Amino acid sequence: MQVTDHTRWEQPFPVRFLIVGERDDEDATGVDLLLGRCAAVEGLFADPPPPPREVLVLRGCTPGVTAGWLGSAMIRGRSDAGREHWWELLDAEVLVVGPYSADPALVNLVVSAAIGKVEDFRFAQDPCESFELVSSQDEPLTTCVLVAGLLKSRPGCTSLPVRLIGFEPTEPLRAQLDSGSQRWPAYTELWALDDTGRVMARVPTGLSIDGTSPSVLRGGLLDVDLSVSPGRLPGSAAREVWRQWQPGPPQQPGSWRGLSVAAKEEWQSLALNRRDPEPDRSGGEYHLAGAGVEDETGLHCALGEAINGPGGYYGRESTGFEDCLGGGFGAVPPFTLVWHDFAATERELAEETDLPAGRSYPEFLARAMEYRKVRVVRA
Missing domain, CATH: 3.30.370.10 (Barstar-like)
Structure with a gap:
């Protein structure tokens, strides 16, 4: 597909984006298929919302940690078989250092944090026997017997809304939209064009369409709402x-x-x-x-x-x-x-x-x- 063939249209504003799919028929696998072009995209630079803050209680900790802000940290667990599991703590803070009733030589730590990345694969088959609080420099801060509130399912942000503004679908895509079919190409990208008409970036948005409406730009164009995985968007940076x-x-x-x-x-x-x-x-x-x-x-x-x-x-x-x-x-x-x-x-x-x-x-x-x-x- 020649991009230069699709950078001009009969509208009073420039083409800024192309939606391009990969043809999946036997004779054209891997061939680019133009699905449409549009004037603007809203939500492209969105960041996924931060995970909610939680309160964890680290029980039976070795003393030495004081109340105060920790920043980035990690809880690392070890099983009897030597397997490690870990949980990333974002913007962590030790709220309270209190007594541990089972052993006066140890303490409890009440920690507030958002839980980031988690690597607890096969925890159910090989649970941890001890836990360790580790700083962002991988420095051990304390060990503990258990962490209350740690072991639970945390659903992540599955998708973010993205809107194509002033979208002109190609005839193959328009026919599918009119029929209500959801058989989109398996792999679809948003191609951003610079002022010279050159492809500046390719964003693998997919084409999960939530709805369409007449465009705010009129001219027979559409505004199309997509759901896009947060990890595919370029983000605010x-x-x-x-x-x-x-x-x-x-x-x-x-x-x-x-x-x-x-x-x-x-x-x-x-x-x-x-x-x-x-x-x-x-x-x-x-x-x-x-x-x-x-x-x-x-x-x-x-x-x-x-x-x-x-x-x-x-x-x-x-x-x-x-x-x-x-x-x-x-x-x-x-x-x-x-x-x-x-x-x-x-x-x-x-x-x-x-x-x-x-x-x-x-x-x-x-x-x-x-x-x-x-x-x-x-x-």
Whole structure:
């Protein structure tokens, strides 16, 4: 499907989004199928609601924890067979430290928190014999006999509402809508277009339609209500990144600096999406601006920019970076990378060092490149 064939229509406003499905008939599996186009989307940058707060009672704890805010933490349980189960605590606070009636040497902790991720697989077959409260730095804070209120089902947010505004369905989709059929393509994406008509992002929204109505934009268009899994939406962190990319791929280096980690991750997604296939090239010299990268995600934004220009992609983490060195993303070894302000990069990422022998993440990447025949000049 040629996107440029569908970016213009007889409306007084531009096409901003395409709905594209994957044909599932035997002769066209994997072929893109245009289902419609629209002027705007509401709810695209919504975040799932936070989980509700709960009160847990950690009974029979070793003393040492005082009342006060903990922040992010985790409860980790261990079974007799050595299996571990864990529960993530968000914005946790110890409300009260009280006596444990069964043993005066131990205490009870009343903890308020929202429960985030849970890994309690096969708990019923292999229950925990003891529990441990652990800090966000994986530092054990206390052990306890049991945790009242912990073991229960917690339904998550299953879907969020998204509305397509000013939607023009293609004839195949309109026929299905008119017939009431729900046989949508198994895999459907929302393609966001930038001002040049280029596909800026692909969001796997699916096509679970809750209802349709005449559009507020009129012109024979529809407004279509969808239910979308929260994990498929870009979320609020992506809004500023999309705004920067809306005129087209960025032209100024370092436009990602100062963004949050989540926003820089979205920057990487847009950079990967806009990448055009190009032949591998070896040799040459590239310059990495190493000051002000702030975190590992920023460092990979800087690497992509150094090798493929503003808005360039060359891996979003160490594994992806090594994949890029293998070809298909422009530069392949041997080449030279001049890493300016290498010491500043190490200082900024010092807290993220968690590698063998205490080696910094920048040094880890530099040595990985050197192993792959890239000459790294630490400037």
